[in-house]
Every structure is written in C-alpha cells, then in structure tokens.
Amino acid sequence: xxxxxxxxxxxxxxxxxxxxxxxxxxxxxxxxxxxxxxxxxxxxxxxxxxxxxxxxxxxxxxxxxxxxxxxxxxxxxxxxxxxxxxxxxxxxxxxxxxxxxxxxxxxxxxxxxxxxxxxxxxxx
Amino acid sequence: xxxxxxxxxxxxxxxxxxxxxxxxxxxxxxxxxxxxxxxxxxxxxxxxxxxxxxxxxxxxxxxxxxxxxxxxxxxxxxxxxxxxxxxxxxxxxxxxxxxxxxxxxxxxxxxxxxxxxxxxxxxx
DNA sequence: AGTGATACCGAATCGTTTTTCGGTTATTTT
DNA sequence: AAAATAACCGAAAAACGATTCGGTATCACT
Numbered sequence: 001x002x003x004x005x006x007x008x009x010x011x012x013x014x015x016x017x018x019x020x021x022x023x024x025x026x027x028x029x030x031x032x033x034x035x036x037x038x039x040x041x042x043x044x045x046x047x048x049x050x051x052x053x054x055x056x057x058x059x060x061x062x063x064x065x066x067x068x069x070x071x072x073x074x075x076x077x078x079x080x081x082x083x084x085x086x087x088x089x090x091x092x093x094x095x096x097x098x099x100x101x102x103x104x105x106x107x108x109x110x111x112x113x114x115x116x117x118x119x120x121x122x123x124x
Numbered sequence: 125x126x127x128x129x130x131x132x133x134x135x136x137x138x139x140x141x142x143x144x145x146x147x148x149x150x151x152x153x154x155x156x157x158x159x160x161x162x163x164x165x166x167x168x169x170x171x172x173x174x175x176x177x178x179x180x181x182x183x184x185x186x187x188x189x190x191x192x193x194x195x196x197x198x199x200x201x202x203x204x205x206x207x208x209x210x211x212x213x214x215x216x217x218x219x220x221x222x223x224x225x226x227x228x229x230x231x232x233x234x235x236x237x238x239x240x241x242x243x244x245x246x247x248x
Numbered sequence: 249a250g251t252g253a254t255a256c257c258g259a260a261t262c263g264t265t266t267t268t269c270g271g272t273t274a275t276t277t278t
Numbered sequence: 279a280a281a282a283t284a285a286c287c288g289a290a291a292a293a294c295g296a297t298t299c300g301g302t303a304t305c306a307c308t
Contacts, residue, residue, distance in 0.1 A: 009173055013227030014151045016234050027138045041284060049133055051267060056286060066237055080284055098222045103137030109212060110140050113190055165254060175297055180256060204254055
C-alpha cells in the first residue's frame with residue numbers, strides 16, 4: 001500500500017470525473033457490465049488484452065467508489081462474484097456512451113494520423 | 125525520446141478517445157481554449173496547479189494529434205503563440221461538456237465518499 | 249545594458265498506475 | 279484424490295506520464 005504524495009484538486013468537474021472513471025480499463029469494464037457481462041473472468045475475456053489482476057483491482061476501486069456493488073451468488077456454477085452498477089454507477093453510462101461514440105466516429109482519423117510515427121519501434 | 129513498449133488497441137472507441145484527450149490536463153486545456161484563453165502562460169494561470177512545462181508538452185501533443193492549431197501573431201504585445209481548436213478539436217467540446225457536467229453534478233457525492241480513507245497518511 | 253515577460257526545449261527524476269508473478273481458497277468435475 | 283475453474287490477494291517490477299530544473303531566444307520597457 002502507499003499513499004499519494006501529490007495533492008489532487010477536485011474543484012473541477014473534469015478532474016472529479018477522471019478520478020472516478022479515468023483508470024485505463026474502467027470505462028471498458030463499465031461497458032461490459034452494462035452489457036450484462038458481470039463476472040470478473042468474463043469481463044477479462046471480453047476486454048481481451050487486460051490482465052485479470054488489473055480487472056480485479058479496478059473492480060475493487062469502482063466498488064470502493066460506489067460505482068459498483070458486488071453480489072456473491074452461491075447457487076449456480078461456475079459460481080461466485082457478480083458486479084452490478086449502483087444508481088450512482090448508472091449515471092456514468094450516458095457519459096460512457098458519449099465518449100465511446102466520439103472515439104468510434106473518429107477512429108479513422110486518429111488511426112490515419114498515427115501511421116507516420118518515426119520514433120516507433122518496428123519489429124519485423 | 126522513447127517508444128511505447130505496450131501495444132495499444134484502437135479497436136475500442138473509449139481507448140481511442142482516451143488516447144486523444146486522456147492526458148491529465150488535456151481536457152482542462154481544451155476547456156480554457158474554448159473559453160478564449162489561448163496563450164500558454166495564460167492557460168497555465170487559468171489552471172493554476174499544472175506546471176508550465178506540462179501545458180507546453182500537452183499543447184504539443186494536441187497539436188500533433190490535430191486537435192489544435194498554432195498561430196504566431198507578430199503584431200501585438202505581449203505577443204507570441206496562440207492555440208485554437210481545429211474542426212476536429214471542436215468535435216471534442218460536446219464530450220468535454222458532458223464529462224465536466226457529470227463531474228460537477230456528482231462532486232458532492234465523490235467528495236463525501238473520500239473522507240473516510242483509512243489508508244491515508246494523516247500528518248498532524 | 250538590464251530587467252521582465254513569453255515561449256519553448258532537453259534531460260533527468262519522481263510518482264503513480266499497470267502489469268507480472270506466485271501464491272490461497274473454494275467448489276465442481278473426473 | 280486429482281484436476282480444473284473461479285475469485286482474489288500481496289508484493290515487486292515495469293512502464294508510463296507528470297514534474298522539476300536549467301537552459302535558449304526574442305521582444306518591450308526602463
């Protein structure tokens with residue numbers, strides 16, 4: 001464990017928002033959960049390239065921040081944890097949609113711009 | 125200079141969006157510019173706690189990504205650079221507004237949740 | 249000429265997040 | 279009993295982004 005050394009300002013809506021969902025995979029996790037993928041291992045598979053440990057840690061943070069709630073279902077198999085959006089978490093979904101749509105709409109432009117990166121390591 | 129060692133996927137709208145405006149101060153910079161604060165030193169003052177070097181570097185990235193364009197006005201004083209949104213950059217503004225509004229609306233909840241952090245270093 | 253403001257850059261360092269690795273526990277299936 | 283799967287955790291390492299520091303250059307005003 002460690003504690004932050006740099007102070008963070010929360011006087012700005014943007015900084016508050018990024019504090020809650022700015023983590024590298026948090027929006028992807030929330031997206032998966034909103035689509036009904038609610039168990040850690042399946043979320044990890046849905047995202048594909050994020051290690052499981054990362055999913056676990058970001059789930060824990062989202063839980064601590066009140067974005068998600070956890071339920072442990074004992075009856076079924078393969079059983080165990082399921083994560084759901086809290087009412088607070090639900091308020092993020094419109095933001096998520098806005099961001100995702102923007103990225104999707106502009107993916108062509110962004111990808112076309114990054115081709116000529118001379119400082120990129122090219123492995124053949 | 126350095127080159128990234130971790131591959132980045134751009135198959136996801138969220139990841140694309142975060143690549144363009146996910147930097148710690150980028151949204152704050154775009155917000156300032158959209159409000160008519162267009163010169164580095166003034167942007168730095170407007171944000172307050174971000175070092176000038178950071179503003180410069182993030183401006184350079186936004187420039188390279190086609191979000192901003194730079195104009196050097198020679199006539200006036202104190203003269204020099206001015207940064208403006210490109211048409212591509214303008215498309216980010218609705219996203220910015222959405223994020224900022226969410227953060228502002230939920231700042232009370234977020235702040236109230238972070239008081240009881242037991243792992244926080246308390247200096248007396 | 250000296251001072252102050254502006255813009256900008258390289259390079260090193262720092263701080264944080266992300267990732268990797270190696271576990272534990274519990275349950276189901278074989 | 280052994281193997282497989284799921285959830286989860288601690289600790290260290292790696293990677294990245296942010297920050298600090300010291301520098302150059304230009305122009306305006308005194």
